[in-house]
Amino acid sequence: MAESESGEKLEMRDAFGAALVELGRAYPQVLVLDADLNTSSKTVSFKKAFPDRFIQVSIAEPNLFGVAAGLALEGFIPFPSTFAVFAARRGLDQIAISICYPRLNVKIPGSYAGLPTSRAGASHICIEDIAVMRSLPNMRVVDPGDNAELRSVMRLAVETDGPVYFRVTRLTLPRLFDRDYIFQWGKGDILRPGSDVTLFGTGMMSSLCLRAADKLAAASIRAEVVHMASIKPIDRDLILDSVSRTGCAVTAENATILGGFGSAVAEVISETCPVPLRRIGVHDRWVDSGGIEELFTFHHMQPADIVAAAREVIVCKNG
Numbered sequence: 001m002a003e004s005e006s007g008e009k010l011e012m013r014d015a016f017g018a019a020l021v022e023l024g025r026a027y028p029q030v031l032v033l034d035a036d037l038n039t040s041s042k043t044v045s046f047k048k049a050f051p052d053r054f055i056q057v058s059i060a061e062p063n064l065f066g067v068a069a070g071l072a073l074e075g076f077i078p079f080p081s082t083f084a085v086f087a088a089r090r091g092l093d094q095i096a097i098s099i100c101y102p103r104l105n106v107k108i109p110g111s112y113a114g115l116p117t118s119r120a121g122a123s124h125i126c127i128e129d130i131a132v133m134r135s136l137p138n139m140r141v142v143d144p145g146d147n148a149e150l151r152s153v154m155r156l157a158v159e160t161d162g163p164v165y166f167r168v169t170r171l172t173l174p175r176l177f178d179r180d181y182i183f184q185w186g187k188g189d190i191l192r193p194g195s196d197v198t199l200f201g202t203g204m205m206s207s208l209c210l211r212a213a214d215k216l217a218a219a220s221i222r223a224e225v226v227h228m229a230s231i232k233p234i235d236r237d238l239i240l241d242s243v244s245r246t247g248c249a250v251t252a253e254n255a256t257i258l259g260g261f262g263s264a265v266a267e268v269i270s271e272t273c274p275v276p277l278r279r280i281g282v283h284d285r286w287v288d289s290g291g292i293e294e295l296f297t298f299h300h301m302q303p304a305d306i307v308a309a310a311r312e313v314i315v316c317k318n319g
Helices: 012-026 044-049 061-073 084-090 092-100 115-120 129-134 147-159 205-217 236-246 261-272 292-298 303-318
Strands: 030-034 054-056 077-083 107-111 140-142 164-168 189-192 197-201 223-227 230-232 249-256 277-282
Touching: 012 030, 012 044, 012 107, 012 147, 012 164, 030 044, 030 061, 061 077, 061 084, 061 092, 077 084, 084 092, 084 107, 084 129, 084 164, 107 147, 115 292, 129 140, 129 164, 129 230, 129 249, 129 261, 140 147, 147 164, 189 205, 197 205, 197 236, 197 261, 197 303, 205 223, 205 249, 205 303, 223 236, 230 261, 236 249, 236 261, 249 261, 249 303, 261 277, 277 303
Parallel strands: 030 054, 030 077, 077 107, 107 164, 140 164, 197 223, 197 249, 249 277
Antiparallel strands: 140 230, 189 223
């Protein structure tokens, strides 16, 4: 599991808060803006460390991103922080026209992403942010798989000019990488080699893909697990190399399958190397309130569902 320096297991939002403080020490131009959610998103850590570089705009998300754009024009590197749902819905016009159109240096963390938001219901459970953000020109989109990757994503985001959107899941995730892992734009990672089917995961779903691969291995099916945090830009070469060897694929995302990560992979495959493909994620429906495991079961996003999808595409491949 993800751990702090002291060995304590951390939710990703706590790792996010700690990484912000690290960046604040290293980059004096980093600022954090908040829409009255700092104790939930854990930007409160930055607020305590750098009170003069923390700006509270209250519950006014369009203003949050408008102010961030103005600060970026003055040479600062703002992190306007809010829940993913408020970035993808309430602040979208300002993100599109005030940040992406002029390609401003703004880093947008989307907290409480996907189903682990759980009890908040349809108004707060954000499943469309990947699809929305990857459709915006100039925007980079990332869904980190663990705390080490999140930390590396945030550092590279600060070192990269232009807008970045990255997801922060409210969950303690299994560790995929060592603390010194280096994230790269447009590069995926093979977590487990295989030859029968490729399981493409992003964010927290890559851990579920690994669990699904264990189940498939018990049935002598060798699944290749590919983790792709960088959704835009995406690692076209790795996608094509993997499916050219396995002949079929499953994608898994903690989001809607419409226009999101699975769609990004499908676009690459269909244009260059068509193979049987199934997408795991939320289908064309809202997500209601419920327990985390209950929601993942209801929306058919558990490791067992990935296994079933893998078996389907293998059958299709073998005709």
